[in-house]
Amino acid sequence: MKSHDASTPPSGSTIVNVNGLFKSYGAQQVLRNVDIQIRRGEVVVVIGPSGSGKSTFLRCCNGLETAEQGSIRICGADLLQDGKPLAEDALNALRKHVGMVFQSFNLFPHLSVLDNVAIGPRKIVGLPRDEAEKIALALLEKVGLAHKAAAMPASLSGGQKQRVAIARALAMQPEVMLFDEPTSALDPELVGEVLQVMQQLAAEGMTMIVVTHEMSFAREVADVLVVMEEGRIVESGPAAAIFEQPQHARTRILLQKLS
């Protein structure tokens, strides 16, 4: 992403700074020179065809994958510097600042909803059980699921599972939230309840990177739109301007298809 143009006043300090990221799997180049700068409080929506590297980019941003070239600086810490990753303990510390929500929910099936949300604060932060549960309950309240605290994940709808997954990520008090197609696995009637929670988070000022095909969400919530194709960012900038006047052929195809 290039720096903001004059129509978009800077909202805060840079919290995510990715420069010259290259990543390959074997002979296949998946990220090619990806640059992105995100300010605190910004919502960045990433779109692009399947296989364009969107998930790989997000996974590099929380250290689930290591790029072989480039730098990633998040919340003032270097996740990757000249292609060299952080040591494991520093990486774990940084991951606390970066929450991630996946398409497939990934809840712990053997734990109650409350325990799913409380386990991070208990096991990773080291809070006593009652304190962790208090935080968890408040977050379940926030995503509209306090009444499901004692339920097991298997008894929930997909939309409810995803809202629990969001609460679980928030329980670590992240500074940045990454969402990888959080509504793609949901029945259409359940998409709205998840997007609504995300929209609320955005309104509260959370910094978010969201990979999604939900163009109505992008139109309403995105500050910045990033378009990927074959591992490259082919267009990026203020979302409103790109929706108004897409410059790249790929963007035009995506916006036509998705809107």
Ligand code: ADP
């Ligand atoms: P997107 O999320 O945009 O669909 P991905 O980042 O998942 O794209 O994948 C980009 C490319 O990298 C695809 O061609 C995919 O097959 C390949 N890829 C992703 N993860 C792996 C992996 N762990 N091993 C090998 N190839 C992978």
Ligand code: MG
């Ligand atoms: Mg993906």
